Amino acid sequence: MSEARTILSVEDLEVILDTPAGQLKAVRGTSFDLKAGEAIGIVGESGSGKSMTALALMRLLPRIARTRAGSITLDDRSLVALSDGEFARSISGRKISMIFQEPMTSLNPVYTIGRQMTETVVRFSGLSRSAARKRAIELLDRVRIPDPAGRMHQYPHQLSGGQRQRVMIAMALMSEPELIVADEPTTALDVTVQAQIMELLAELRREFGMAMMLITHDLAVVAATVDKVAVMYGGEVVESGPCRDILTEPRHPYTRGLLACVPKMDHAPTRLGAIPGIVPALLGNVDYCVFSSRCAQVRPQCRTAKPPVRDDGHRSYKCILSTAEINALPAAQPDEAIRASKIERGGQPLLEARNVHKVYQVKRGLFSRRTALHALDDVSFAIHPGETFALVGESGSGKSTLARILLGLETADKGEARLSGRIVSRVDPRERARLMQPIFQDPYSSLNPRHTIARIIARPLEIHDIGDATSRRKAVASVMERVGLPERVMNNYPSQMSGGQRQRVAIARALIMKPALLVCDEPTSALDVSVQAQILNLMTDLQRDLGLTYLLITHNIAVVHQVATRVAVMNKGQIVEVGEVDQVLRRPRHDYTRLLLSSVPEFDNSPFQVEPLHSGSRERSTVGGRVGPS
Template sequence: MKPVLEVSDLTVSFGDVHAVRGVSWSVRRGEVLGIVGESGSGKSVTSAAIMGLLPPGAKVTGSVRLHDTELIGAPERALNSFRGRSISMVFQDPLSALTPVYRVGDQIAEAVRVHQRVSKEAAQVKAVELLDLVGIPRPAERALAFPHEFSGGMRQRVVIAMAIANDPDVIICDEPTTALDVTIQAQVLDVLKLAQARTGAAIIMITHDLGVVAGFADRVMVMYAGRSVEVGAVDDIYYRMRMPYTVGLLGSVPRVDSGGRPLTPIEGNPPSPAALPPGCPFAPRCPMRIDACDDEEPPLFPVGDGHHAACIRWEEVRPHEPARQPPAPDRAPRSERTVLEVSGLVKDYPLVKGAVFKRRVGTVHAVAGVSFDVREGETLGLVGESGSGKTTTLTQILELTAPQEGAIVVLGHDAARLDRARRTAIRRDMQVVFQDPLAALDPRMTVYDILAEPLRTHGTREPGRRVAELLDLVGLHPSHAARHPQSFSGGQRQRIGIARALALEPRLLVLDEPVSALDVSIQAGVLNLLGSLRARLGLSYLFVAHDLAVVRHIADRVAVMYLGRIAEIGRVDAVYDAPAHPYTQALLSAIPVPDPVRERSRERILLEGDLPSPADPPSGCRFRTRCPKFRAELTPDERVLCVDVEPEVRAVADDHGAACHYAKSREVV
């Protein structure tokens, strides 16, 4: 079959920076090509080049053929007739992809009318049909709403509706689910599949998430430093890879279906596109590097049927042996000493209106009765989607002031009864690592000053020696101390953040999404560092994250939050292997696994709709409005209990509790 879109030898350069260096691929009708790569690998620039959306300074060579038409160098008018009609695009951020001042129905209708000669009314009807197709409830009504009145997932559905408005031949999806929560991601991927089935379009799926691609793509291209380093059928890439980078990438992804496996991070950082190493760009980080690697950049060798890899030693590359699972260590009983205890924590925010006369129009119940404890040497993962109240819980703990309701006991001291001196003393023992290391490090200070700050604050006169120790501890060289945070890569910055948190040898470390801003290969290194530090220094972690796979990897116990309450809490293997709460089950089943065969056979529990507003939570069980069990399995008599009574966390097994009236374990991963 003839390819719909064929890219050959595409290069894009911005001045001296070669962002894309000779990429070739093609897609046929109905095929899904996944393009994976870390940030800076040139995957998004490729898609922008195809659409002709690069900034004026970019120089593009090579060829992009849509059917038989050459797109590179085509006049703007010709491009405009393709954009949105033959090729359409789904962007990462659905909020900026929609115009805020027009109703979504009008925006979709406009997309239709640009390319089809239909009346306004007909276009509106088509818009409503499209909204219905992508699963927006009450489409006729919602077509009149503005983008800000939609949730993130719903907006992305609208963008997809626009993308398929003209039955395109190719849909380019640039990280379409990265900004979304995992249950919403599952919904959106479902819609994309549906859209493809309806239009028969080829899909180019650009993402950094190896799990998303595994279940979605037919073929996969791995990009590194502006080049395609391995391309082949999805099973070839995941099971029979021939490029050490692919091996490393898959080895460094924490997986939700197997805990305890040590991650194998890729050493070093991706090269800067302005200063590429000679020879193979991956050689400096490659565990299989030999001298010949530096001689010249390896071409794509054919290594199998439709499978190419750019490595001179491809014959020797083998997938990672799944590290021998050490016989499950007998779980040591939980330590007797509690470092953090939260009981019945409540935090409301008033919703106020008016600029001069503020009146209260409602209350956001951000946290509504949360209890958990962290024992010495233990890691508790606090997971939940955005809006679940995990960050509020965290700030309440860190503030060390009396909570609105409930109690917070840190290291044996009740936060409500702390005097100033005692509070300062506790701050010394409880430290925090933030999500975005660039924001959390003062850009105007050198690394030395940043690391010395906690030491000086708590009375160390000569912090020099300790700063060097800290830098060494987190795997940075002490000579880096004179530099500013901006001159480090993301992973290194997070290491500085961790070093600062460790400066005072705390007993409890609060980690707020510490790896979610990092690339996969870097993330693995930071996770391993956290693991080894915990073992060496006897730390306790409170690890807040939205990524359940990361939590499974690092935590001993996990608490799943939904709408300000804990849905399920318990030992990691108990919760992941036999989740009892329907929400946990849905959450776990929504996470894609980087394993194509498994992905295809997995059954997803799709949740309907979005998270209800925390200003107006449902009565009784907060999850009942989206609960698959409530909807499908329970009898009307049983439902009464869910509607009337808010469930408390009840033990379903040893150290495993779920807040569901009808909790029943089920294997979903």
């Protein structure tokens, strides 16, 4: 690409939220440029201000938020001066299109796909209905929606999540925008669908020569998609530069920490480098380094003055440490191998599924007949003490149903679940609780909001009438220390805790019964990557110290690689492949496993293996069947 013109230039953007606690600057002094056809990734964890930046650009901020900007220019035209009405008429949907995170709810449920696709160009660009229709069908075909002409008359609910996101993309392209803003476009989708959508976006961007702003928390998605990256933390861009440079040689301590938090698949798992603490709420004026409260390299002056912006014309970062000083630091990720040594698998399995079947009678809609859905089709496996057995699959694969049956929350139609050799449903509840405890995905809804942390953790003891008040209190204190919860939060309520802390509470509640086995259903998928690293490290430590056995249910292959010893791959209610983690992930035998693995965004620290964007598309097998949420 020759020297392209700058299409978007944002300077000194601020988003101010008026909260009851005071004024909160969600975005502070953010600046970036984007050339025609270029893609920028805005990366950050929740609360970093990345989505606010995108919404501010599109003037879609919630009512309580205000924007202030030094200047925003699109194609040499100042956007700051435009009124909301002018902006809506001439910019949104025409010059800049946006794709959102939630494909399931982002299309209007009561209007046809065709109407939603064509309305903007007919209304604002003066295109005739038939011309608009023709273009819509072409674009639907281009985003690989089968039978595009037929789809025009369908409604959103008749399409799967992946298809809806394709429709959103096609809709965004209708007016041939110069810039596409994609806010976590694949976060809500299954991994195989995610890979297809990202690839499609990259392809279309090249074809139409559009610039793209990709907002994401997922560094791996960024690695495969964009030219340059801006890493945001606490409302500020702490580091920016070419994607490749930043991912291979991060300079800002936060970027270094963040990269060290991501489980890597290219070498045997090592302990993750977790960033301690949580994202602080930065109220009022911030005249210090935003990362100082969590930085391992913090110096006294970081807390009293803004760090300098170190810009070498190529990339820049905000830190008092020079590049030479940073390069001299030890690696952010400890080189400590963590996978448990060889597990003996003789004798009695701890948990076992024997030819489990489960069939649901589903009624699709009001007027249709009931059809049988085989949620589980002859599923068998055995988990031995001390191992971490991972069940991996996409939504609708049956993994959660299986977990419910194993926990004794549901019964199998055929076959049985056995705990320590006995059928789960016949094991005395108190004994079952001592053998097996669950940890759920959402630490926000799985803790009673009206109970204190101490009470939540002690609850299993109460239910099973174990010990007295004093002994329970002692047990709670010891288990809280075990999971790294400070004693002072004992009388807090869940609403006063962060997501990671809540998941620690859930783990503590499970551990208080001293179980042999923890059943963890997507234990980290609701958490930010730095918090996920903390929890995964904790799980590793607990296994080492207490000899715990885990059943880990997840869609995240990298997490499987990080903590599991064996893995079973589920698809459409069946286990298609089971074996040692290295065996299955390195040398998959089943086609579905291969597809799943090829869909995981490649993310390697060094050497950088992903081909740069402009050298042609990567070969990738396509999915035959529809893999959408059911």
